[in-house]
Amino acid sequence: LDSEGPLTTRIQNELGRSVIASYLNSTGLTENICTSERTYSDKRASDAIRRVIGAAIVSRDPDNAIKVAESLGMPIDTRVETVGDIQTIYQFYRPACRTRFIENDSRRIISDLDAANIAIEVQRRTGYCFADRDLLVQAPSHQSSSIDGSNKRLELLGDVVLEFVVALHYYHKYPGTPTNDFKSFKSSILSNDALGSLFASLGLDTFLNTGLEDDADSEIKWKEDAKTVVHLTNCGVTDWKGLRLDKVLGDTMEALVGAIF
Secondary structure (H helix, E strand, C coil), rough: CHHHHHHHHHHHHHHHHHHHHHHHHHHHHHHHCCCCCCCCHHHHHHHHHHHHHHHHCCCCCHHHHHHHHHCCCCCCCCCCCHHEEEEEEEEHCCCCCCCCCCCCCCCCCHHCHHHHHHHHHHHHHCCCCCCCCHHHHHHCCCCCCCCCCCCCHHHHHHHHHHHHHHHHHHHHCCCCCHHHHHHHHHHHHCCHHHHHHHHHCCCCHHHHEECCEEEEEHHHCCCCCCCCCCCHHHHHCCCCCEEHHHHHHHHHHHHHHHHHC
């Protein structure tokens, strides 16, 4: 499973309502959880399991959440031991800063840099030290690059992790608010525009490796305007060789979060 599509499909299959409901059914706990007069359904059963696991996480006891899932027969990777591991990412995450790109005719290509130097620079900009420096090469490597192993798998992982930490933040920060409000909140915070802006504001776009650098100068006009705060989509150029620039940077930000995780 070396690409995003098969991974996404597998995750969707393993987290489908009928699959999750089957775990509940196998324990004989269906009647204990679904006790109202409403008709039993896979959705009700799967929602019940999600709530129980969510309650365990919110109670600051992620180990119990894992135990609940394991007791239901769910395949759990216990290498991720606590939510504390994810809090590293939450500390790294912050509301996206809107910024114009800085003009730089000598854009550095990550494949031409020593991994140790990259590690030092990325650590300085993010405040996070990578134990596995190979991930520093993979995270900013778009699928159009010549680097073996693009960032698609890391992007998928980062996407899921970001959804989790934002959901946890929203749950505690805005108690009692409707779930529809959360969906709007999540869409704005985790949009390509917001994540791409954050990636660029950290100066990490200088390490982006797309394999399109020969055309970059003609396709994108890097502009310096320290006093102007704007959306990526208002920068004047949003298309890069058929790829939306905000999507490229947003996806790379997700890959970086996946690498940190």
